[in-house]
Structures are given as structure tokens and as C-alpha cells.
Amino acid sequence: MPTLWLVIALLALSALGFVLGRQRAMQSAGGDTRALHSLPIYYGLNVGLTALLPALAVLLVWLFAQPMFIENQISDMIPAELIPENSTRDLVMSDVRRVAAGLDLAVEQGALTETAAANLRAELTDVRARLGEIGVALGSDVRPEVLDAAQEYRKMTATGNTVMTIVVALLALGGLAVSYARTHKDYRARNVVEQGVLALLILAASLAILTTVGIVLSMLFETMNFFSLHQWVDFFFGTTWAPNFRGDSELSILPLLWGTLYISFIALLVAVPVGLFAAIYLSEYASNTTRSIAKPLLEILAGIPTIVYGLFALLTVGPLLAGMFAKGGLLGVEWMAGATSVLTAGVVMGIMLIPFVSSLSDDIINAVPQTMRDGSLGLGATRSETVRQVVLPAALPGIVGAVLLAASRAIGETMIVVMGAGAIAKFSLNPLESMTTITTRIVSQLTGDTDFASPETLVAFALGLTLFVLTLGLNVLALYIVRKYREQYE
Amino acid sequence: MNDMTFVERTVDTRQTKIAAKNVQVYYGETHAIKDVNVEIEDKTVTAFIGPSGCGKSTFLRCLNRMNDTIDICRVQGDILLDGEDIYDKRVDPVQLRAKVGMVFQKPNPFPKSIYDNVAYGPRIHGLAKNKAELDEIVEKSLRRGAIWDEVKDRLDAPGTGLSGGQQQRLCIARAVATEPEVLLMDEPCSALDPIATAQVEELIDDLRQRYSVVIVTHSMQQAARVSQKTAFFHLGNLVEFGETGQIFTNPEDPRTESYITGRIG
């Protein structure tokens, strides 16, 4: 790992810079720290960080950029006519990468010398067999153009690495030299170091924006690709979801949206009454002891991973419902075809959302001032009258916000619906039927064999973007309502 | 009005409305009220005065069992309303509080319209047979709360939109609307400006015709202005109880004198 060694060298250099900078500052002050502008440690940090940070930044960017650059170069090297039928440039490129990695390994293990690896000819040597000997299994024989590309790939990578090492080393040494030269007892080392640290802090904070931009861009590009292959009118307004990997699919979001909303609705139907009443009981009736036991216990439900709920839906609730409503079930009816259904996923998701609704509502109910309750109780109202006629109306906006947040959770939930809802896209009002959701389809279109040039795969990005916009809208609205509500009582 | 002169009021045969006997109140381990005996008369304004933390508000909240809402609070002894022990197991605090209304330190109108604020009590207690009767009760209460003229044109406006003094008078009107026999007021003017305070004080004097009023105040002047009887609390003890004039001009207990003259409190 040459990169690892480079980083270690950089760290060592930086440590050296720290010692040198500190010494030089002390010398310029004649050994008297009081004569220095800043504490000695800051002079050391100044030199050390100036040597380290720019070099490290360049190294990081280089590491990300170089493979992409080389990929593009190599990819251009392979003429389109040499890409076999039923294959794509991407597949050929992954062959190239695998062969290159195999050659690397061969050199590392001493099976081939560096020159031998560079001069290997596919016409003369069975490369697949040679690589097989050292444990690199290739799916097919290595074609000459692939071997050429792989060798070129190795060459460029090697050159790139050398140049990178030199650039990074120069940067580090230069930074060290400049900051060392600047070090003097009147130099404002602390201010400079603090500026640098502040810049790092800002960088960290901007990562949040970067993530959002990354989310939006990554989905936007692929969504645009999708719409160039598939009509947007059909996506948004069509009524059928029927992906077909031979092409000519009908990919409309509406049936998926229906399934998503139906399941979310059932989940809220379970979670909102239970969560709200639990919150009311905990904040208005329960003694401190009850509260301190029941509240954390309820919140455990929120800490359980969704995979557990998914399994619960798939293996417990589904079969239970099927045992009642399916053929040969307890009720002697035949309303359910299998264990997966809207009701299965909805009920389990509802259980998951109970603590979510209850703790948000609990906070919101507690924000209603006590004087309001006293006023009502002082007039001879019972507690329930106080809650229903004074506390809840006062808390209503906040509770609406909480329900919206829960709805956004339900719409974006994946594992429960993947395991409990089923895979059939349709419009139906029967909660005992299998239906599918946006998140389920994203998972199924993007797992297994994917081809990023077909609309059947790309549709997942359009679905993802729609989901993102939908949940973001709900969240922004809900957070706005809740904030307004809190301001009212502050 | 001169603070320290007292009009001799008609001391007719007022009967005892509330009698407290050997009342002890504990907050967890703290003994907040120690052995208080007091008789509160009908159609009288009784003032509870004393330095802050002396237990006067705590005692007031015992009179309509508002302390029930606090988990750690325990009340011992007897408090009789018209001869009936209000801490008897058979007594429903809800019914008690309809008889013994309360007005709080901070104006606390509900986030509803002015009309609905006043109509709240009559509605929950089922005092009105129909809308017309309810309208009548609301108007009568707002008049008794001396705020009718200010709000009669905007009964549908939210109660929270009124000024502080108006809010407090609205709260008094709201309390009056349930036809209580006793009105408890916990420092009703402490959050109000002097003009609003004067209006509320005038109202209190007015209310005396119909109700027995108990007012907690930290202002001795206010006690002197509005009350006929005064009780002085100190460190959880009822130090002295008697005619307001008597307490302010000729206190028996040295602690009362110290407080009135400003040496403690």
C-alpha cells in the first residue's frame, strides 16, 4: 500500500515540522516564552499543519480523481466494434480492471516480473491460466484488446502514483519550508492556526449541504437519463406498473404511490390513536413512577431495527392474518391469497410508529402551559374535559406536525414493506391484498443484475427522487408547523 | 384612596362559609402549612398576606383541592364548606371546584374565542338548557366581570388577543359564569399594570355582594384596599387573623407588625 506509506510519511514530516517550528520560535525568542506572540505549541502546530493539510487534501482529491481519469482514457482506447455483442463497455471495463488487478497480484507474489507482466501477449500466453494459478479466477479467456487495455491501465496507474507521490511530497516539503521560514517570535501563529481550524470546521459543516447536493444530483442525472428513454407522461400519469426486461415496459408511479399511501394510511390508523392516547395518559394522568417506566419501555419500540419489524411482518403477523382470512383459515373465508398484504405491512409499521407519535405528541402536549390546565381544572372541569377541550385544541397544530412527520416516516419506510407488503402493483381498496410501494420497487429494480442503460433500472432513480421530494416536502411542512407552534408558547 | 384609612363597613351577620381546622400540608418531606385554623365568611373579601413562600398560595389551593393535581402534596385536617368536609372521600373535586372557583396569578384565557372562554364552565357543568340561556349567562358573567362593554362587539375574537388586564377580567368572568359560591384569587393583579389593577380591585369589591372572595396578595396596600378580613401567614403558620382594620392598625403579633412595617418580607 504505497498510499498508506505516503500518508505515514506525511504524518512523520508534519511531526518533524511541529518540533522544528517550536524550536525555531523558542530560539527567536531567546528561550523566553513570554517574548513570543503565541504559545510555543502554536508555532509547532502552524508548521506541522501547513506541511500536512494541503498535501493531504491534494492526496485525497487525487485518489478520487485518478481512477476516473484513467477509466475514461482506457475506455476511449477500446473501439466500439471490439465490444462483444450482449456486452457493454462497462462490462469490458470491469474485465480490464480484473485483469489489471490479477497482474498486480501476480507481480506481488513473484509469479511474474514487472517487465514480464507489461510484455505479456495474449496471443502467446494463456493469461487466464497464468492468473488462475495464483488464484485470480477470470470468467472467460482474456482477449488481446482487454489485456492491452489492462497493461495500459497498469502503466497509467503506476505513472499516476509516481506523479502523485512527487506532487504531494513537494507540497508537504514546500509548506514546511515556507511556514518554517515565517516562524518568528512576532509571528501570530495562534491566529493562523485558529483560522486553519475554523476552515476545517466550516468544511465539516458544509458536508451536510454536500450530501444533499449529492443526493439530488445523483438522482437527478439518472432520472433525466430515464426520461430520455421513457415518457414522463407515462411515469407520472400512467396507470400500469409492468416492468419487462425485454423492453417496452409500462412504468408508472401511480399504482406504487397508491400502495405506499394506503399502507401509510393504515399505519397511521394504528399509530396515531394509540400513540396519541399513550401520550395523553403519560403527560396528563400517569404518576412520575409510571411515566419513568412506561415511557422508556415504549421508546424501545422505536429503537428496534426495521429489519426486525420486517421479519415480524413476514413470519408472524402475515401468517397470523392468513390464518384468519385466507383459504382454510379460522373464519372460513378466502379473502387473502398469501401472507403479504397491505394490512400486514400497515399494522406492523403502525406498531413501529407508536413511540414516534407518542414521544412527539408528549413533547407537544407538555409545551401547553400548565396555567391553561389550572384554569380549566379550577373551573371544575374533569381532566378529560380539560384535555379534550383545552389542551388538545391548544396542541393541535403541533400534533398535526407530529402526524405529518410520522407519515413521512411511513412513506419512506423500506424493510417492512419489502418483507410484508408484496410485489403486485395495483389499485385496490382491499387491505387484505398484496400491494407494492415505491421503496419496494426501488429495492427490486436496483438489486440483482442491473443494467444502468435500461429504463427498468433507471426508473428506480426517478422513484427515489419522487420519494425524496415527497418526504422532504412533508418534513419541511411539519417542521415549520411545529416550530411555529413552539414559538407561540415561548 | 388613602391606604391607611378604613371605612367602617357594615358587619352584618355573616355566616361562616369555609372553616379550616388544624390543616397541615406536606410537599413530599416539606411541611408547608402548619396547623392552620381559619374561618372564612360569606359575602366577605378575605385577604391572605405574607412574605413569599409563606404558604398562602398553597393554603388557597387547598380550598378547592387544586393541590390534588400535584402528586407529592398531602393535606391533613378538616376543611369544611358549609359544614361539609371537602376532603371527604365521597366529595368529587370536580363538583367542589364548580362551587369554589379560582382565578390565577397569570391571566390564562384558553386559546378560544371570548364567548367560548366564558361559556366553557357553563357548558361542562350543563348549566344552560339552550343557546339563548347560554348567551344570557355569558353576557351576565361578562358584565359581572366588568368587561362586557369592551368585548361585546367581538365575542368571537380569541381571548388571547386581549390586553393583560382585560384577559384577567375575562378570567374572572369565566370563573363567575359557573355560579360559584366562593371565588379564590391567587395574586390576581401581580401580572397587571396599575390601571388594570385598579379596575380589577374595583371588580373584586363588587363581587363581594354575591360571593365569598378569598384573595392572596403580596401587596399589603391591596389587602387593605379590598378586604374586610385579613390573614397573615409566615413560614407556613397562620400568625394572625382578624378584621383588616384591626390587623393593619393594631396587630397583636410582633411578626405581623414587623411585616406590615416592612421589617420582614
Place this chain on the structure above:
Amino acid sequence: MTDHSQSPDTQPSKHAGSLLSPSPGTIKRNRAEARFKGYGIAAIAVGLLMLLVLVFTIVSKGVGAYTQTFITLDVELLESKLDKKGNRNLDDIKKVTTFGYAPLIKNAFATKLEELGLETDLKAKDQAKIVSKSAAAQLREYVIANPDMIGKTVTFKFLTNSRVDGYMKGRVSRESIAKDKSISVAQLDFVDQLVAAGVIKKTFNLDFILGADASDQRPEAAGMGVSMVGSLFMMLVVLALALPIGVAASIYLEEFAPQNWLTDIIEVNISNLAAVPSIVFGILGLAVFINYMHLPTSAPLVGGLVLTLMTLPTIIISTRASLKSVPPSIRDAALGVGASKMQSVFHHVLPLAAPGILTGTIIGLAQALGETAPLLLIGMVGFIASNAPDSLSSGLLSPNSAMPAQIYEWAKRADPAFYERAWGGIIILLVFLVTMNTVAVILRRRFERRW
């Protein structure tokens, strides 16, 4: 002050009657009150009942995975089968496939039956079928590791077939296997004989906790160990990235950020990122880390990066809360003696907020540990992670699974024997989560400061 000498208007009190006897209205209202309170209690009860049902289901269905049915056989490692040339050349021994080992197991059954004096109508082939398909591989591995044992008789503890295991655990009965081709009633009778003889036993199965996943033909051999390692590497990535970045971002936002539009955007961004569905982070990971940067699919590094982005908002929010709880007087005191703002933050505020930050980080990690959806998209499901990585770099870069992904994988498989594994896996996952949360709670209790 006017003197009110006129008599007050006489009106009948609306609250006539004694306080001691409740009025009809009050009785009705109190019933409504009791009902309302009842709804609240019912709601809490429903919530707690669900928790109880969930825990009960997990435990009752999952504990089975921790015991496994083993069969003890004395296998004679015949030289004629394993090393025909007799020169103990490892390369020659390796050429014998697992097929070559199958007869040894058949022979072992025969020997065992003879030794115990048992009789059965079952053919030798069917006898051997009650042993797991992994048994031959287990033998082969042993022989390759100890070639000098060839020709001797060694006692082995083999896994039994998952049907036999299910029979021992009550999951499989004679009725339920009517249409099952992989086991017959006769074989179950045979199993009963062996159980009575003490050859087949159900014992604790450490391999479930430490072992690797197995192909879908051999549920009895599947374990959580390798995916646990995968999760560990992901958590290392999350910890190494999310903690420093999260703390740095929080310090900036809480202590240094000026009140301007940029800060507002960052803040709104963070609170919204916290509520973005986790699957969206999976799409981001797939598009950016795998399709764009060509990082290896299924690698814990990629999983860790995705989970880092997902956990960051949680860590930032909790870190900001604990920075905020340090009172301004501490900052003022530091600034008052001439410290720079940066010094006051790093010397005083940050150490005081450290327990809160740590608590938030642990909770964030626990959340990341249980997250599944984004891992589906970056390919951490759907293959068999058979070997534990041998170094840091292979741990980060070679394909692996993660605990929740492994559970999902098992739940998808057709053989119901895997369901028991899935529930058992959940127990392990929950043990981790409970431990982490307990540590967080203890930290909070121990170091919480009330200012």
C-alpha cells in the same frame, strides 16, 4: 370604595345539594372521565403488549438457533479412498473431492450400528442422508490439515441435516414431511433409534455465533460470525468519519457560525437530512460510491460511508444539544481571562460536553448498526460471505455482509430452517443494540451535569 348595603339579588344556587352526594351530571361526567382514562391506559397497554409480543416472538423463535443437533460418528479414514498412492502427497490428497469422502460416512454408520447392535431397514445411502451436506467437506478439511491421520479412525461430531435438527426441535413432525423429499418417516425412525442410543444429541452451537453463512442447501451450517465482522468494519468507518466530522460541524454551527443565510441553509439541511428515508442514502451510495467512484460492490467501506452520511445528522443534532447545555458563563469565564474563542471552546466547552457527545455517538452507531435498506442497494445482500477477512484492508474492501443484511438474506430463503437462523440473528443484533444503548444511558447518568 362604595358601601354595598343593598341586598344581593337572590337566585337559587345552581349547585344545590350536598357535596357529599354527587349530582347526576357529575356521575355521568366521571364515567366519561374514567372511560377517557381507560383509553389512555389501553393505549399504553397496547404499546407495551406489542413490545412483549415482539420480544417473546424473537426469543421463542430465535433461541433454537443456538442449539444444534449433532451426530457423533467414528470415521475410518481409509487410505484406499483418500490417498491411493500412499505417499501422503498433499496435492494428491487435495484431488479427492468431497464426493470421495461420502462413502466413509456411510461406512461409519455401518460401524456404529454394528457397535450398538441396532437394526434398521434403511439403506446405507439414506442413513447417511441424515447427516448435513457439510459433513464431507468437514472431513476433507480435517484430512488436508492432518494428512498423517489417514488410515486411522477418528471420532467426528457432524451436523445433522436441518430436517433432523427441526425434528429434534419440534419444528418437523412425521405429518409435516409428507411431501418433503429430503427426509422420510423411515429416516425419522432411524433418528429416534440413534437418539435413544445417545449418538444424536442437541448441544449448544457456537458456530452459529462465530461461523460463516452457508449455501441455501445447508441451513444447519449457517452462522452470523462473518457478517458480524462486516458490521464491525462498517461501524469502524462510521466512527472514524462521523464522530470527528459531526463534532467539527457542530462546533462550527453552535459556536462560530454567524447568523446568515448560509448558516440557515446548513441548519435546515441537517434537520431535513435526519428525516430523509434511509433508502435514499442507499441510492446515493450506489450512484456515487459504486457507479461513479468504482469502489467495490458489497464492501464494508462503502456501507460504512453510506451509514456515515446517514448517521451524521443524528450525531450533529445530539452534539449541538450537549454543546448548548454548557452554560455561557463557562465561555465568558474563559474569554474573560484572555483565552481566544477557539481556546475557550476546545479547552472548556468541548470537554464539558464530551459525555453528551459520546452518548449521542453511541446512539447514532446503534441506529446505523440496525439499518438495512441502504445496504440492499450497495449489494451487501445476496451472496455468501464465507471467509472472515484477514487484514484491515481486506476487511474494508473485500465483499462482506452485515448483520441486518444477513438476517434479511436468511428471511428471503425458501427453506423454513433459515427462519430460525434469522430470529436467532436478531437476538445477536439486539444484544449489541441493548448493550450500546445501556452504555449510553449509563454514561448519561454517570456524567450528566445539571447546571
